[in-house]
Amino acid sequence: MATSAFECPAIHSFPPFFTQQPTADTWNKQRQLWCELVLAHSQHHRVFIIDADEVVGKAAPFHNPAIRRSLPRETVVLVLEHLVSALKCGEWENKDRTRCWVFWRKPDEWASLIYKWIFDTGRTNTVCTTFEIIHGDESADESFHELPEPLLMRALDVLVKQGKAQIFNSSDGNAGVKFI
């Protein structure tokens, strides 16, 4: 999907940006900037989950080879923690806080995108499989194509709460959705 390269803000080439600042105010600001950067970067590259163990010292945007700086692991975790608890734009996959879902679109935003597609393609009142929604040929041009299944389920849960969908399982445990 990402055709053009992601353009990092100027601060990304500023070495102190990669060190947790001792002053509380500065750190708050720095953390906020990091969160924005993570969200923008993830959206651009369609990254849905960040593994703290894998990104440290390797992957953009936590690593900038041009200035030979990397955000240390504990700072990465702090940034992600802020993303999860303060901005509500993320969720830890497990309790040990290594893998974190990044919600550059929140589940209800995905939900309305999906429902719009369902409505526009006349799929209301029909049964769809989750496979069909995220991997089907017909959704190939949609932004939610190849959305990770857990995120899809979160979005569908939103629609269920709104009374727009019902989730049920087939005999072999595959989830199906009936849109109302």
Place this chain on the structure above:
Amino acid sequence: MGGALSKQKRPPAVSTKDRAVLELKVQRDKLKQYEKKLQTVLDRELQVAREQLRLKNHHAARLALAKKKYQEQLLRQVGDQLLNLEQLTSSIEYAMVEQQVLEGLKAGNQVLQELNKEMRIEDVEKLMDDTADAIAYQNELAELISGKMTEEDEAEIMAQLDELVEQENAEVIKVLPSVPKGDKVDQHVEDAETAPAAEAAPAKAKAKQAQKKLEEPLAA
């Protein structure tokens, strides 16, 4: 979004038909995945065949091509089955739509019958007769009232009309160009000048007449 609305409209329970459609669609998804897998294997075999040919290993290349042929056959079968499944799913979905249409028609028919029951022909006939009577009575009344009005109205209207005509004529006379000197033109202008005057004269007379008419009933 529409919290109250969505609470009001509890979605209908998932029916067995929905479950059947889901089973079919799940099978379809599985076939599609299988199709993808076959395609990758097929591509791989072709690659192997090319590789073996480059290494002058004809036997292995032949084997790879044979495998590819077999996979292609499978792929075709999968395609046919997919088509079958999709046809069946569409048929079911279409049948469900038809059922809904039928239910809609039934409900409509019922309402229509109930409405018809409420409107009996005798009632309607009586109502129409009554209406006709009322209209006739109304017309009579209108005639009675308007009969007296017409004469006065007409006189006033005619008077106003004559006045307007007169005003118009006066305007025309004002706008006319002044008389130039010369025999031929003189003749022509005379004609033009006399014409509106001649027209205006009877109009004046008419206006006077109308004035009289208007006064007459008042005098009487």
